[in-house]
Amino acid sequence: MAIVGLSATDVTDRLKGRLGTNFISAEMTHPDTLRIEIDKRAVRAAADLLANEIEARFMVSTGTDKRPLTGDYGITHIFSLDKEHMYILVDCSVDPQDAQIDSITTIIPGANWSEREFRDAVGVHPDGHPDPRRLLLADDWPEGVYPLRRDFPYDYRPPASPEARPALLDPPPGASVVPVGPFFPVLEEPSYWRLFVEGETIVGCDYRGFYNHRGIEKLGDSELTYNEIPYLAERICGICGFIHSTCYCQAVENAAGIEAPRRARYIRTIMLELERIHSHLLWLGIAGHIIGFDTVLMQTWRIREPVMWLCEEISGNRKTYGMNTIGGMRRDIPDNLKPKLLDVLKPVEKEALAVRDAIIGDSTLLLRTKGVGILTNEWAKKICVVGPTARGSGVAIDARIDHPYAAYDEVPPNICVHDEGDNWARVLVRVEELIDSIRMVREGLEKMPGGPILAEIEEAIPPGRIGVSVVEAPRGEAIHYVLTGGDNRPYRWRVRAPTYPNLQAIPAMIAQQQIADVPITLGSIDPCFSCTERVEAVDVKTKQVKVYSHEDLVKMSREKTRADSGEAL
Amino acid sequence: MNSNTIITIGLCALNAGVVLFLSPLYEGIMRKLRAAIHSRKGPPITQPYLDILKLLGKEDLRTARGVIYGMAPALALASVLVLALLVPMGGAPPLGFSGDVIVVLYVAAMSAVLVMLTAYGSASPYAFIGGSREMMMLLTVEPVLAVALVVGALKAGTLATGGIATWQIHHGPTISMTIAGIAFFLALQAQAGKLPFDIAEADQEIMGGPLVEQSGPRLALFKWTSWAKQLVFTFLLVNVFIPWPRLGILAADLGLSMVKALVALIVVALIDVVNPRLRIDQSMHYFARLAIASLAAVAFAVIGM
Numbered sequence: 001m002a003i004v005g006l007s008a009t010d011v012t013d014r015l016k017g018r019l020g021t022n023f024i025s026a027e028m029t030h031p032d033t034l035r036i037e038i039d040k041r042a043v044r045a046a047a048d049l050l051a052n053e054i055e056a057r058f059m060v061s062t063g064t065d066k067r068p069l070t071g072d073y074g075i076t077h078i079f080s081l082d083k084e085h086m087y088i089l090v091d092c093s094v095d096p097q098d099a100q101i102d103s104i105t106t107i108i109p110g111a112n113w114s115e116r117e118f119r120d121a122v123g124v125h126p127d128g129h130p131d132p133r134r135l136l137l138a139d140d141w142p143e144g145v146y147p148l149r150r151d152f153p154y155d156y157r158p159p160a161s162p163e164a165r166p167a168l169l170d171p172p173p174g175a176s177v178v179p180v181g182p183f184f185p186v187l188e189e190p191s192y193w194r195l196f197v198e199g200e201t202i203v204g205c206d207y208r209g210f211y212n213h214r215g216i217e218k219l220g221d222s223e224l225t226y227n228e229i230p231y232l233a234e235r236i237c238g239i240c241g242f243i244h245s246t247c248y249c250q251a252v253e254n255a256a257g258i259e260a261p262r263r264a265r266y267i268r269t270i271m272l273e274l275e276r277i278h279s280h281l282l283w284l285g286i287a288g289h290i291i292g293f294d295t296v297l298m299q300t301w302r303i304r305e306p307v308m309w310l311c312e313e314i315s316g317n318r319k320t321y322g323m324n325t326i327g328g329m330r331r332d333i334p335d336n337l338k339p340k341l342l343d344v345l346k347p348v349e350k351e352a353l354a355v356r357d358a359i360i361g362d363s364t365l366l367l368r369t370k371g372v373g374i375l376t377n378e379w380a381k382k383i384c385v386v387g388p389t390a391r392g393s394g395v396a397i398d399a400r401i402d403h404p405y406a407a408y409d410e411v412p413p414n415i416c417v418h419d420e421g422d423n424w425a426r427v428l429v430r431v432e433e434l435i436d437s438i439r440m441v442r443e444g445l446e447k448m449p450g451g452p453i454l455a456e457i458e459e460a461i462p463p464g465r466i467g468v469s470v471v472e473a474p475r476g477e478a479i480h481y482v483l484t485g486g487d488n489r490p491y492r493w494r495v496r497a498p499t500y501p502n503l504q505a506i507p508a509m510i511a512q513q514q515i516a517d518v519p520i521t522l523g524s525i526d527p528c529f530s531c532t533e534r535v536e537a538v539d540v541k542t543k544q545v546k547v548y549s550h551e552d553l554v555k556m557s558r559e560k561t562r563a564d565s566g567e568a569l
Numbered sequence: 570m571n572s573n574t575i576i577t578i579g580l581c582a583l584n585a586g587v588v589l590f591l592s593p594l595y596e597g598i599m600r601k602l603r604a605a606i607h608s609r610k611g612p613p614i615t616q617p618y619l620d621i622l623k624l625l626g627k628e629d630l631r632t633a634r635g636v637i638y639g640m641a642p643a644l645a646l647a648s649v650l651v652l653a654l655l656v657p658m659g660g661a662p663p664l665g666f667s668g669d670v671i672v673v674l675y676v677a678a679m680s681a682v683l684v685m686l687t688a689y690g691s692a693s694p695y696a697f698i699g700g701s702r703e704m705m706m707l708l709t710v711e712p713v714l715a716v717a718l719v720v721g722a723l724k725a726g727t728l729a730t731g732g733i734a735t736w737q738i739h740h741g742p743t744i745s746m747t748i749a750g751i752a753f754f755l756a757l758q759a760q761a762g763k764l765p766f767d768i769a770e771a772d773q774e775i776m777g778g779p780l781v782e783q784s785g786p787r788l789a790l791f792k793w794t795s796w797a798k799q800l801v802f803t804f805l806l807v808n809v810f811i812p813w814p815r816l817g818i819l820a821a822d823l824g825l826s827m828v829k830a831l832v833a834l835i836v837v838a839l840i841d842v843v844n845p846r847l848r849i850d851q852s853m854h855y856f857a858r859l860a861i862a863s864l865a866a867v868a869f870a871v872i873g874m
Contacts, residue, residue, distance in 0.1 A: 178694050184776070200698070200849065290773050292764050292846030298607035364765055364844050367851060515698060516774050516848040 006084050008034045011054060018049050029466045030254050032403065033087045040075070040092035040101045047077065047090070047104040047111075056081050056088055057397070058108045058384045059470075059479055060496040063118025065149045067096060069464075069491075073124050075101055077111070078468065078481065082402040087468045094124050103129040110384030110501055121148035133167045136210040140164040147218055154215065154222045169206040171196035178515060180522075182211060188286075189529035193506075193518075200514045205507050212529055220493040221485065226252060226461060229493065230324045233480075236495060237528055238319060239279050240473040242271050244480070244495065245324040247471040250405055251480040252326050252490070255467025258455055264328030266448040268406040271314070271321065272471065273437040273444065277348070278307040279474035280434040283526045284355065287427065290523045291368045296359070303351045306344050313337060328454035338445050349438045356431045369423035373509045373521030376421055383505045387476020387498050388433070389525045391417045392425035399472035411444050413437075423524040430474075430526075463491070473498050475526045499528045580663035581654050587823070588653040588804075592796040593617035595831060599838040606842045617796065624789035632782045638690040641683045642783075642790035648679035649797045656801055657808040659823030661731040668728045670718050677714065677760075677802075680794050681707045684769075687791075688779030699778020702849050703769040706759060709856035713756040716863040720749035721809060723870040734808050738815045745869035750810030752863035754833070757806055759856070761799035761834075763841040768849050799837075803830040 012026040015036060022042035029035045038046055050056040056079035064074040072093040079088040094101050103126035105111045115126035116135035123146035126132070137147075140161045146152060171177050171194075181192040190211040196204040216236060220229050233248040234241040246268050253260060260268075281304040288296025308318045314333055315321035323331045333341075359365060375385070380393035390397055396417045400408040416432040418425035463486040470477050476498030485491030502525040509521050597614035604611020631639070654664040655673050662669065681703055688700030722728050724746060725736030737746060759766040770778045780791055807829040816822050847855065 176694070178698065200701075288845065292767065292771070292773060293844070294603075295607055295842050296845075298609060302608050362845075364847065367847065368845055514848055514850065516768070516771065516846075519773050 006054065006081060008086065011050075011081070011086075011088060012036065014054065015046060015049060018045055029089075030468075032085055033089065033254070033466065033468050035089040035091060035466060037091045037093075040094055043075075043077070043090070043092055044102045044104055044107060047107050050079050050088065050090070051108050054081070057381075058110050059087075059477075060481075060494070060500070061111060061114035061118055062481055062492065062494040063122035063124055063148065064483060064492040065122055065146075066093075068150055072096065073099060073122055075118060075124055076481070077104065077114075078479070080402065080470075082397050085403055087403070089466065089468070099123055100125040100127045102127050105129055105131075108384065109382045110504065113500060113504055114496075120146070122146055123149065136213050138210075138213075139166045147215065152218075154218045166208050168194065168208070169204075172203055174198060175203050180518065182208075191527070191529045193522075195510075195515065195518060197515060200516070202510050202513050202515065202518065205510060207503070207506070209503070209529060217493055217495060221490050223489075225488045226326055226490070229490070230326070231322060233495070234320050234322065234324070237497065239282065239528065240275055240475070240478070241320050242275050242324065243471045243473040243478050244497075246272060246406070247469050247478050247480040248482070248493070248495075249324050249326050250469035250471070251467040251482040252461065252484070253467070254469055255465040255482050255484050256326075256457075256461040258327050258457060260328045260455055261452045262407070262449050263332075263451045264453045264455075265405075265407040266411075266444055267323070267329050267333055267453065269408060269411055270333065270441055270444040270448070271311075271323065272406065273440045274307060274311055274314075276437045276474045277434060277441070278304050278311070279526075280430045280437070281307070281352070283430060283474070283523075284359070284427075284434075287520065287523050290519045291365070293365065296355075300355060303348060303355065306348055310341055310344050313340065325454070327457050328452070330454070332453050333445075333448070341445060342442060345438055345442060349435070352434055352438065356435065359427065359431065366424065368517075368520065369427060369524075370420075371422050371424075372517045373423045373513060373524055374421045375505050375509050377419070379505065379508045380421065383501060383508070385476070385502050385505050385525075387473065387502070388416075388426050388429040389476060389502045389505065391415070391429045392524075393421035394419035397477070399470040399477040403470050405469065405471065407444065407447075410447060411440050413440060423520055426524045433474075460488070475499055475528055476502060497528060499525065503527060577663050580660065583823075584653045584656070584658050584663055585650045587658060587827075588650065588797045588800055589793075591827065592800040593621060593793070595800055595834050596796045598831065599834055599841075602835060602838045603842050606839075617792075621789045621793055624784075624792070625786050627785035629785050629787065631787070633690045633692060635690060637686055641687045641690075642787045642794070645680040645683040645794040646790050646797065648676055648683070649794050649801060652676045653797070653801050653804075655730060656805045657731050657734045657812075658804050658826055659819045659821075661734075665729055665731040667732070669730050670722055670728045670733070673730055673805075674711070674715055674718070678707060678711060680798055684779045684791065687783070691782035693782050695775040695777070695781045696779050698775050699769050699771070699781065702771075702775075703779055705849055705853055706766070706769055709853045709860070710756050710759045712860045713752050713856055713863055714760075716860060716867060717749040717753040717756070718809075720745050720863075720866045720870045723867065730805070730809065734812050737809060738812050741813070743869075744874045745866045746810060748866035748869065749863060750806070752859055752866065753806050753810060754836075755859055756856070757799070757802050757833070758837055758840055759852070760802045761837055762795055763799075763837055765840075765844040765847040766852055767846060768852055771846060773846075799834070800830065803833050803837075807833055 008028060011034060016023045019038055019042045022039040024037040024039065026036045051058060059078045059080050062076045066072055066074045070093065072095055075092045075094055077090040081088060092101060101124055103115055105115055106128060112131065113135055115129055119125055120135055120137045142158050142161055145158050175196040175198050178195040178197050180195060182190040192208045194206040195202050216232060219232060224232060230245040230249055234245040236244045281300045285297040285300040312318050315323055315331060323329050375393045377394045380390050380395050394417060396415055398413065398415045400413045401415060414436050416429045418428050461484050463484050465484040467482045469480050478498055479496040481494040482490045483492040506522060510518050596617045601611050601614050655662050655669050685700045685703050688696040721733035725733045727733065762770060780788065783791055804826060807826055
């Protein structure tokens with residue numbers, strides 16, 4: 001049972017009671033952010049209390065190289081108390097001489113990737129982790145080189161070690177391997193799934209991703225300045241770019257105590273909802289395409305076009321608007337544009353409703369999605385999934401309600417929850433949200449107050465402040481964590497896109513399903529790999545269980561050329 | 570060489586020619602229709618011809634050796650052309666004989682079997698899955714076709730396709746033949762590899778399945794095979810189950826059956842465009858039920874209705 005109405009003092013007291021002398025300190029870094037410092041030996045006890053007794057939801061972990069500041073590495077596990085609208089940051093210091101910390105994945109399965117990521121990036125080993133394979137570093141990245149350490153230059157290129165191989169799991173006896181990816185028709189980005197199948201039934205799977213990691217966080221805290229980062233943040237994702245720039249700006253605003261003006265908050269809300277509308281329409285089309293229903297694809301993308309036009313009218317661009325900056329907006333929505341925007345929304349709404357009715361009435365579609373790719377409520381909570389994936393499994397979380405930001409306090413969303421946990425439930429959640437978002441854009445435009453769109457910032461942002469912000473992206477909650485630095489840039493900027501937790505739920509969703517159900521199930525979380533993956537590509541092509549490296553392929557290809565030219569001669 | 574042989578050869582050439590050269594056009598029309606429903610402009614209706622020409626001009630790349638693997642595309646197309654000679658189009662089937670219904674059923678399965686062999690030979694996991702799906706489809710769709718033709722054979726008292734068609738022209742619609750015709754039409758959707766039954770190819774799941782490793786001239790022949798096959802089966806449907814009216818003039822009857830075939834294929838395209846793909850198990854259940862339902866037609870035929 002979740003304890004409702006828990007205050008920060010309650011949480012602090014209970015942690016103090018449980019941890020005893022391992023509890024070090026507690027402070028409110030922001031009215032909604034409780035930071036608790038504990039001894040690293042007590043991290044499991046703290047995670048157990050927070051996750052299992054207080055029922056705080058694990059969000060993400062961050063590793064920070066704080067050696068220049070304190071001489072230690074810092075590991076921060078971020079939790080959310082959704083009902084209490086509060087973030088809890090559990091901070092541990094890790095001595096570089098003993099760079100390890102107890103893994104909490106055994107308690108919270110959803111912490112799996114987060115812990116592997118701080119091991120790869122900062123070099124703090126999660127002790128007792130059930131699957132300590134590499135996550136984000138390329139397979140030929142040398143051991144012992146950690147890109148997010150402060151002494152690692154952002155443009156350093158370690159020597160290649162082509163003999164390196166991805167650590168792949170072996171299929172269970174009797175099962176064969178069907179590769180999905182790294183390049184696959186319905187996955188618009190590289191992501192490599194190995195399905196272990198018996199006949200057409202999936203008995204297990206393995207995942208290797210992060211082919212698109214671009215080192216964005218490293219650039220943010222070594223090269224760019226506070227005001228440059230929003231443009232980089234916007235390029236994390238091609239669909240929900242505005243979400244990341246908003247989320248970053250809010251995190252810095254929270255850290256520095258800057259309040260964006262009301263009008264700016266309304267503009268953010270309107271743009272965020274416009275992104276949700278076009279993203280959900282895009283997703284509906286792709287979902288249709290995945291199950292061979294191209295009519296849905298073509299029609300939803302046609303309906304989507306006017307929304308893209310709206311974005312262009314407002315910002316000058318269909319995507320990547322460049323409107324956000326710390327303290328507000330760089331570009332206003334002129335009042336004389338309002339009637340035009342409302343006019344365009346009308347047919348969009350009418351057609352979206354028609355699509356909804358057509359989809360809900362389609363029996364073949366129902367046959368392909370109902371009861372398929374089930375994520376139970378229990379597993380949804382364990383893996384800490386977010387967004388429509390969570391809401392389709394009866395987990396009623398929505399960052400717009402749980403941690404209100406922008407103008408969502410005045411333009412509240414209707415939360416759409418379905419309990420079945422199957423692909424159909426996720427379709428329904430998104431279709432309902434699509435209709436609701438159209439209403440919210442309209443409401444936002446009507447209620448938008450006048451006034452400035454950018455807060456005056458007179459003082460420099462002080463170092464050592466912490467800011468956490470979430471934004472409900474179409475795919476779920478995006479989190480940005482900022483620890484401010486002294487040289488006009490963050491000391492640490494951590495980004496977690498919604499696909500990061502949602503992808504971790506896929507093995508549970510496709511177990512015992514048919515091969516035919518894999519693409520639509522993968523599609524049902526609306527995966528966005530480039531968001532999830534922020535370092536460089538590897539060239540390893542795998543076929544069955546035999547692995548060819550880039551070198552092998554080049555060699556084979558050259559031999560083939562030689563043989564062919566020999567024949568010709 | 571007597572005049573009969575010359576006429577037969579002429580009819581053979583006519584049937585094979587019609588199937589070869591008309592089938593890409595019909596595919597083009599179906600694509601255009603699909604595009605219209607998608608709110609797209611779509612490719613020109615001659616696109617399938619251009620596709621074949623383009624592919625025939627490309628390098629012949631093979632992922633496997635072997636006689637059967639090498640000849641499969643040509644054999645597949647040839648098997649469909651042989652089938653065309655056993656099917657009534659304008660007049661009687663050129664090579665029809667008293668028992669050809671059984672041969673029709675066997676020859677009809679040949680192209681699918683060749684596609685399967687190609688799939689298993691090409692050593693790609695996707696092709697392998699596609700091949701096994703192709704087999705499952707064949708095993709469930711074929712009985713429906715068989716039952717539908719058996720109904721005709723029972724009614725007409727002959728195992729000749731042409732005989733069944735002639736009987737149908739003279740006797741008009743009956744309950745049993747109508748049910749059998751509907752069952753045959755539903756199976757046609759699968760024979761044509763159209764949605765919701767394009768499960769063996771399933772681009773989005775297994776990247777084109779059995780033909781994933783095929784390219785160039787081999788792919789051209791396989792594509793041509795599948796278009797020709799869908800047309801031959803449509804001719805079989807319209808000339809055996811709905812052959813009225815028969816004018817008795819070859820050119821007119823041929824023209825009429827081409828028009829009817831086009832209408833039937835347009836319906837196939839419409840079904841294709843408003844449906845998502847079924848899963849293989851769902852499709853097998855569907856055809857199993859359809860086969861059982863079509864047995865009702867046999868019962869009606871036995872009691873003379």
